[in-house]
Amino acid sequence: MFTATPLNRRSYRNQSLAKAVFFLMxxxxxxxxLLIVGTLVVKGAPAISWEFLFxxxxxxxxxxxxxxxxxxxxxxxxxxxxxxxxxxVAAALYLSEYAPDNxxxxxxxxxxxxxxxxxxxxxxxxxxxxFVLFFRMGQSILAASLTLAVMTLxxxxxxxxxxLQAVPQAFREACWNMGATRWQTIRxxxxxxxxxxxxxxxILEVSRTAGETAPIMFTGATAxxxxxxxxxxxxxxxxxxxxxxxxxxxxxxxxxxxxxxxxVLIAIVLMMNAVSIGFRVYLRGLKKW
Amino acid sequence: xxxxxxxxxxxxxxxxxxxxxxxxxxxxxxSIAYRGKPALSDVTLDIHRHExxxxxxxxxxxxxxxxxxLNRMDAFNTAMEVSGSIRINGxxxxxxxxxxxxxxxxxxxxxxxxxxxxxxxxxxxFSPRLRGIRKRAELDEVVERCLTRAALWDEVKDxxxxxxxxxxxxxxxxxxxxxxxxxEPELLLLDEFSIAVDPVTTMRIEDVxxxxxxELTIVLVTNLVQQARRLADRTAFFLMGELVExxxxxxxxxxxxxDKRTTGYIExxxx
Numbered sequence: 001m002f003t004a005t006p007l008n009r010r011s012y013r014n015q016s017l018a019k020a021v022f023f024l025m026x027x028x029x030x031x032x033x034l035l036i037v038g039t040l041v042v043k044g045a046p047a048i049s050w051e052f053l054f055x056x057x058x059x060x061x062x063x064x065x066x067x068x069x070x071x072x073x074x075x076x077x078x079x080x081x082x083x084x085x086x087x088x089v090a091a092a093l094y095l096s097e098y099a100p101d102n103x104x105x106x107x108x109x110x111x112x113x114x115x116x117x118x119x120x121x122x123x124x125x126x127x128x129x130x131f132v133l134f135f136r137m138g139q140s141i142l143a144a145s146l147t148l149a150v151m152t153l154x155x156x157x158x159x160x161x162x163x164l165q166a167v168p169q170a171f172r173e174a175c176w177n178m179g180a181t182r183w184q185t186i187r188x189x190x191x192x193x194x195x196x197x198x199x200x201x202x203i204l205e206v207s208r209t210a211g212e213t214a215p216i217m218f219t220g221a222t223a224x225x226x227x228x229x230x231x232x233x234x235x236x237x238x239x240x241x242x243x244x245x246x247x248x249x250x251x252x253x254x255x256x257x258x259x260x261x262x263x264v265l266i267a268i269v270l271m272m273n274a275v276s277i278g279f280r281v282y283l284r285g286l287k288k289w
Numbered sequence: 290x291x292x293x294x295x296x297x298x299x300x301x302x303x304x305x306x307x308x309x310x311x312x313x314x315x316x317x318x319x320s321i322a323y324r325g326k327p328a329l330s331d332v333t334l335d336i337h338r339h340e341x342x343x344x345x346x347x348x349x350x351x352x353x354x355x356x357x358x359l360n361r362m363d364a365f366n367t368a369m370e371v372s373g374s375i376r377i378n379g380x381x382x383x384x385x386x387x388x389x390x391x392x393x394x395x396x397x398x399x400x401x402x403x404x405x406x407x408x409x410x411x412x413x414x415f416s417p418r419l420r421g422i423r424k425r426a427e428l429d430e431v432v433e434r435c436l437t438r439a440a441l442w443d444e445v446k447d448x449x450x451x452x453x454x455x456x457x458x459x460x461x462x463x464x465x466x467x468x469x470x471x472x473e474p475e476l477l478l479l480d481e482f483s484i485a486v487d488p489v490t491t492m493r494i495e496d497v498x499x500x501x502x503x504e505l506t507i508v509l510v511t512n513l514v515q516q517a518r519r520l521a522d523r524t525a526f527f528l529m530g531e532l533v534e535x536x537x538x539x540x541x542x543x544x545x546x547x548d549k550r551t552t553g554y555i556e557x558x559x560x
Contacts, residue, residue, distance in 0.1 A: 174405055
């Protein structure tokens, strides 16, 4: 009666094997992450201090801190966000809630996915041609941020669209049946229930923006300015470009300084990701179904 | 029995269907297809004010598509193609420039209750708010009245601020009925409302519907032929996209039919 057949035993064996293989792959995935973070912490931590965070570099970048780069990165990220979030969220709302499912819409969707696949150096050259030269913004925070915004738009659009589409269609139909317009439905039911996903997408975009080097190196980032930017038309230092510069261009930079910069940069990104995850957990708790 | 007394018929003391007035809904040669695949063809029928109009038929007969066409939901579904004409109150529904205003006067109840992800109160206040009612006292009044009519008030009056989706299935269905009533509709479309509701609740809702008939017109799509018998003044039998026949409900159930398939379905020989 209750005995395992050979087929049962084989299924059981295969299941154990599959589990072991998947576990191994996960370990393989985690190892490089631990190695990178571990190396950065071990080699970079001695460089970190309040002085390091809050003073400008000195002696041809071989000493001093990173304050102008830190501030510059914040400028770049904030301006890029201001440009990309309204455009991206609005475009995603149109594509997901209004656009008919036809050839044009599908082409646009395909174009957005392709835009996400364009290498960042190509975005950089585009930004240089379009914003720096054609629109005469010069090398500035504005030009660099707009380049970053164009590059990260697909992330915002895709994240927003996916969270919109996670809202059950039945909710929309119930609203429409009561005579609500599409916009009323979006405002009262769809957005309140997708905002967590949208915010998560936006924060992930921020962390990506903070780490990018190529798109800003021709468009607004500079190796050294002693003062902080005062407006969007100033050039600025930035963490990622600063790291690139001291690691490859400047000479006689102490190793611990380089690792210190890398550690701060990765800490910023990880912190933003943590905030993003925290946000998602919090907002999911508010979800109504 | 229906006795015609002057202007309106009276059934058991409640004003019955107004057969001598022009119909509230006139459907002519209505055909519905999804991407060219027909779901309903050449339906012509009239529905009268204060009538409960039953529609019976097996799955895939076009019953739900018929309701969707009445509400112009094809506007939200590019795959749905509607031809022929539907007139409500004498006006072709395609001539309503503001289709949202049309829908706001038609209440719809789905087979599975769709509680919006809002509180019980806000579910019912949703449509009044769309109509521009802002005053809390006025909203309170509408919410209480509609929940009472839907036989739900006593069960939820102490938890109006909890989520609608936390109610039981039968309560949620009464919530969606309260929501439909909050639209102050002239027309109520019910699509197999009792599919997820226990028999006791079904009976309570049926009692509510009988009372509502004096105020509005009800189109009742049902998979329970006995429910049509209990409620509907006239009943239409849809089969595989075809309107087989329409008749006074009693006639159909007593075998006074034009098409033998109707009796076959009613007696459960197929479907």
